[in-house]
Amino acid sequence: xxxxxxxxxxxxALDKPEGRRWRWQMVVPAAVxxxxxxxxxxxxxxxxxxxxxxxxxxxxAPPSETHLFGTDGxxxxxxxxxxxxxxxxxLLSLSATLLGVGAGCALGLVSGYRGGAVDETVMRLVDVLLxxxxxxxxxxxxxxxxxxxxxxxxxxxxxxxxxxxRIARSAVLPLRNAGYVEAARLRGAGWASIVxxxxxxxxxxxxxxxFCLRFAYALLLISSLGxxxxxxxxxxxxxxxxxxxxxxxxTIAPWPVLFPALAIGLLVVAVNALADALTxxxxxxxxxxx
Amino acid sequence: MTLLDVAHLNxxxxxxxxxxxxxxxxSFSLDRDEVLGVxxxxxxxxxxLAHALMGYRMRGTxxxxxNVTFDGIPLLRCPAQELRxxxxxxxxxxxxxxxxxxxxxxxxxxxxxETIRQHRNVTAAEAQSAVAASLRAVELPEGSDIARxxxxxxxxxxxxRITIAIALSLEPDxxxxxxxxxxxxxxxxxxxxxLLEDIRSRIRMAMVYISHNLGVIARVATRVAVMHxxxxxxTGTVSQIFTAPAHSYTRALLKSLPRPGIAKPKARVxxxxxxxxxxxIRKSFGRRTGTVRAVCGVSLQVxxxxxxxxxxxxxxxxxxLLRCIAGLERPESGTIRYLGSDLPASxxxxxxxxxxxxxxxxxxxxxxxxxxxxxxxxLRRHLIALKATDxxxxxxxxxxxxxxxxxxxAYRARLPRELSGGEKQRVAIARAFLSAPELLLCxxxxxxxxxxxxxxxxxxxxDLQRDYGTSYVFVSxxxxxxxxxxxxxxxxxxxxxxxxxxxxxxxxHPLHPYTEALFSATPIPxxxxxxxxxxxxxxxxxxxxxxxGCIFNARCHRRKGAECAEIAPPWRDAxxxxxxxxWPPSExxxxxxxxxxxxxxx
Numbered sequence: 001x002x003x004x005x006x007x008x009x010x011x012x013a014l015d016k017p018e019g020r021r022w023r024w025q026m027v028v029p030a031a032v033x034x035x036x037x038x039x040x041x042x043x044x045x046x047x048x049x050x051x052x053x054x055x056x057x058x059x060x061a062p063p064s065e066t067h068l069f070g071t072d073g074x075x076x077x078x079x080x081x082x083x084x085x086x087x088x089x090x091l092l093s094l095s096a097t098l099l100g101v102g103a104g105c106a107l108g109l110v111s112g113y114r115g116g117a118v119d120e121t122v123m124r125l126v127d128v129l130l131x132x133x134x135x136x137x138x139x140x141x142x143x144x145x146x147x148x149x150x151x152x153x154x155x156x157x158x159x160x161x162x163x164x165x166r167i168a169r170s171a172v173l174p175l176r177n178a179g180y181v182e183a184a185r186l187r188g189a190g191w192a193s194i195v196x197x198x199x200x201x202x203x204x205x206x207x208x209x210x211f212c213l214r215f216a217y218a219l220l221l222i223s224s225l226g227x228x229x230x231x232x233x234x235x236x237x238x239x240x241x242x243x244x245x246x247x248x249x250x251t252i253a254p255w256p257v258l259f260p261a262l263a264i265g266l267l268v269v270a271v272n273a274l275a276d277a278l279t280x281x282x283x284x285x286x287x288x289x290x
Numbered sequence: 291m292t293l294l295d296v297a298h299l300n301x302x303x304x305x306x307x308x309x310x311x312x313x314x315x316x317s318f319s320l321d322r323d324e325v326l327g328v329x330x331x332x333x334x335x336x337x338x339l340a341h342a343l344m345g346y347r348m349r350g351t352x353x354x355x356x357n358v359t360f361d362g363i364p365l366l367r368c369p370a371q372e373l374r375x376x377x378x379x380x381x382x383x384x385x386x387x388x389x390x391x392x393x394x395x396x397x398x399x400x401x402x403x404e405t406i407r408q409h410r411n412v413t414a415a416e417a418q419s420a421v422a423a424s425l426r427a428v429e430l431p432e433g434s435d436i437a438r439x440x441x442x443x444x445x446x447x448x449x450x451r452i453t454i455a456i457a458l459s460l461e462p463d464x465x466x467x468x469x470x471x472x473x474x475x476x477x478x479x480x481x482x483x484x485l486l487e488d489i490r491s492r493i494r495m496a497m498v499y500i501s502h503n504l505g506v507i508a509r510v511a512t513r514v515a516v517m518h519x520x521x522x523x524x525t526g527t528v529s530q531i532f533t534a535p536a537h538s539y540t541r542a543l544l545k546s547l548p549r550p551g552i553a554k555p556k557a558r559v560x561x562x563x564x565x566x567x568x569x570x571i572r573k574s575f576g577r578r579t580g581t582v583r584a585v586c587g588v589s590l591q592v593x594x595x596x597x598x599x600x601x602x603x604x605x606x607x608x609x610x611l612l613r614c615i616a617g618l619e620r621p622e623s624g625t626i627r628y629l630g631s632d633l634p635a636s637x638x639x640x641x642x643x644x645x646x647x648x649x650x651x652x653x654x655x656x657x658x659x660x661x662x663x664x665x666x667x668x669l670r671r672h673l674i675a676l677k678a679t680d681x682x683x684x685x686x687x688x689x690x691x692x693x694x695x696x697x698x699x700a701y702r703a704r705l706p707r708e709l710s711g712g713e714k715q716r717v718a719i720a721r722a723f724l725s726a727p728e729l730l731l732c733x734x735x736x737x738x739x740x741x742x743x744x745x746x747x748x749x750x751x752x753d754l755q756r757d758y759g760t761s762y763v764f765v766s767x768x769x770x771x772x773x774x775x776x777x778x779x780x781x782x783x784x785x786x787x788x789x790x791x792x793x794x795x796x797x798x799h800p801l802h803p804y805t806e807a808l809f810s811a812t813p814i815p816x817x818x819x820x821x822x823x824x825x826x827x828x829x830x831x832x833x834x835x836x837x838x839g840c841i842f843n844a845r846c847h848r849r850k851g852a853e854c855a856e857i858a859p860p861w862r863d864a865x866x867x868x869x870x871x872x873w874p875p876s877e878x879x880x881x882x883x884x885x886x887x888x889x890x891x892x
Contacts, residue, residue: 178657180657182616186616197671
């Protein structure tokens with residue numbers, strides 16, 4: 001066994017290279033989310049009326065040129081309130097998701113890598129939390145802490161921890177005995193550096209998907225809590241709260257309910273579609289490894 | 291009479307990186323009794339060819355042109371309905387991984403019957419007798435409950451027998467085998483190859499046998515086609531290919547094969563205290579069925595500057611022993627002395643000096659490098675963790691390390707997925723040599739690589755060993771490679787050492803019957819060499835660990851008598867070698883004398 005087959009790798013050659021193409025499945029939802037984020041940033045300055053002023057027009061006026069989405073029972077401009085409300089809900093749900101998914105994933109990664117008693121303890125606690133419905137758990141926390149934006153973020157973040165921990169743990173389990181992990185152990189790396197410097201970059205695409213899905217769920221949770229009166233307090237324009245306030249007149253004046261509901265619905269669908277697109281691009285990446 | 295005629299076959303498929311033409315203008319024909327061996331490296335288009343021969347469009351196929359005529363039927367232009375009648379009944383296929391091709395939730399006997407029912411109208415009783423006949427054909431014990439087991443309850447060799455039984459169940463005209471023994475131990479591979487040879491002599495059937503291993507091809511094929519980059523570069527009879535290869539690629543492939551009896555020059559072994567001395571290492575693992583003793587009281591010495599080869603089947607405990615030395619597993623008992631001081635059991639308790647001077651190369655090139663990090667990042671991290679180095683010096687050291695393993699320093703910017711398996715293993719070796727180690731632990735670093743790549747990596751490892759004077763522990767299931775690489779060989783079986791000694795002395799003759807079986811299982815790339823037939827019929831079994839007497843007793847072909855089952859065999863010395871057996875060396879040699887030993891033929 002002397003001579004290697006020098007550089008004769010025997011691999012089949014590529015006939016034609018194919019560039020990375022943008023796919024509409026990714027672009028369309030990303031564009032929609034971008035519009036929402038932009039609205040959250042500049043909504044207040046482009047809104048035609050103040051979001052909290054009463055009697056900007058007659059109460060329950062139907063959509064018209066002066067009031068694009070009509071007015072609500074107090075004569076407030078629904079269009080302005082939807083625009084300004086974007087910031088509230090985006091800020092709250094993004095920070096709640098960051099908190100919950102961040103803490104949950106960190107917990108799951110460590111628990112999955114370390115295994116043994118650590119893993120067993122964390123996962124049984126997660127089981128207990130998962131047994132409670134998310135909305136109920138959030139309401140429970142909010143009633144004991146009192147309603148405020150900070151408590152809302154804390155409550156929803158807490159609700160997200162167990163599921164994110166499960167996802168991160170299952171992502172890291174198949175990797176814990178990989179050669180590069182053992183190589184890191186052999187050069188004296190501790191568990192924290194292995195989890196966050198070696199394993200986190202690999203599972204990041206999976207966690208990004210989880211982030212998008214949780215974000216969509218946070219939007220729904222905040223709207224639901226707002227509707228039930230546990231979330232954002234009046235007069236702050238909040239989509240869920242707006243629906244709740246206007247629901248009594250829905251038969252005679254549907255627009256103060258319809259437009260915030262549409263705003264929530266479209267954003268949730270767009271974020272979910274983005275999560276789907278991320279998942280399939282992750283799968284393509286996996287195919288490339290094979 | 292021609293059974294299969296392939297003319298100007300082209301197959302291409304779309305991948306994420308563009309469209310790939312995997313098979314280019316392939317033409318050949320196959321007679322009814324022929325066995326065509328298709329040999330080539332991974333990525334040469336062998337498997338794509340195998341599927342195209344059946345008229346099967348793999349997912350992502352973007353081009354399927356040319357003619358494949360099977361017994362007068364143009365398969366590529368055949369409607370799917372007709373193809374389904376041909377597949378299984380007239381053309382059968384055996385895949386590389388039997389666990390993936392068997393249904394995990396179905397008893398294996400039922401899976402054989404399913405194939406028969408698919409193509410023939412049979413009663414339950416007829417199906418049962420056909421299943422029994424198929425099991426007989428692959429020499430699985432009939433009276434046993436094997437047909438009633440699920441795939442996960444069978445060993446790798448038994449599973450592959452079942453897939454062959456399924457393929458044989460309808461007595462096809464053509465059987466396509468795609469690397470059927472690649473995932474098996476050498477000893478199991480030898481038994482499956484015997485079986486295929488035997489089947490071919492009994493049943494009139496053509497075969498296309500695909501393998502990257504020329505030694506295997508030499509045993510089974512009558513004609514050989516050499517594939518390279520999607521093309522067939524050479525065809526000929528087995529003796530033509532092996533004695534007078536025409537194409538330069540074929541010659542290079544032949545030259546890269548490990549042949550028994552060929553060895554590296556002896557290393558400069560420095561006398562005195564060994565680098566590593568492990569004594570009475572024990573390690574067991576808890577399983578649902580009870581604890582399994584993976585390593586039972588093994589002692590191992592690595593002289594300074596020497597390569598110690600550790601060989602055995604899977605389940606012999608050789609990797610576990612290596613991981614105990616590395617500190618990745620904590621042995622239950624035993625001591626390890628390293629560079630003159632006692633070594634803590636766990637890697638976490640070991641000092642910086644130990645971490646720096648003891649390095650490891652892992653088995654699977656796919657998982658040895660972090661897929662999300664550039665090669666340069668991986669190497670720099672390793673370097674900075676082991677040596678306090680600043681950024682600029684680290685960069686220079688990384689470039690130097692890549693050059694040392696004959697890779698372009700530009701590779702530092704690449705991700706592992708852009709590298710071939712051999713290149714990944716080179717990077718892993720570069721990582722190990724960043725800190726000029728005293729001891730390198732190699733855990734089957736070659737077993738998932740192609741034969742020609744194996745040869746290059748072997749040479750690289752030996753060059754580095756000579757330049758750095760590093761001592762190696764080299765683990766492999768391939769006795770030919772271990773013999774090539776090592777100065778000392780240690781043979782392990784079921785967690786115990788059964789034979790050890792100077793590597794050179796193994797050339798003359800094996801002593802322990804297990805070593806003899808390992809030698810005999812090595813496929814030899816020489817069609818003229820009828821391999822000595824020492825076959826271990828039964829499977830390696832955990833139950834044997836618990837019995838009194840010799841652990842090899844249940845599989846031994848040279849059983850002496852009652853003492854083998856009752857009394858643990860003594861260590862016997864035989865000129866630089868020692869082994870554990872009830873037979874003294876002279877009597878063993880007498881028995882083995884009439885069995886020609888591969889190395890003896892040189």
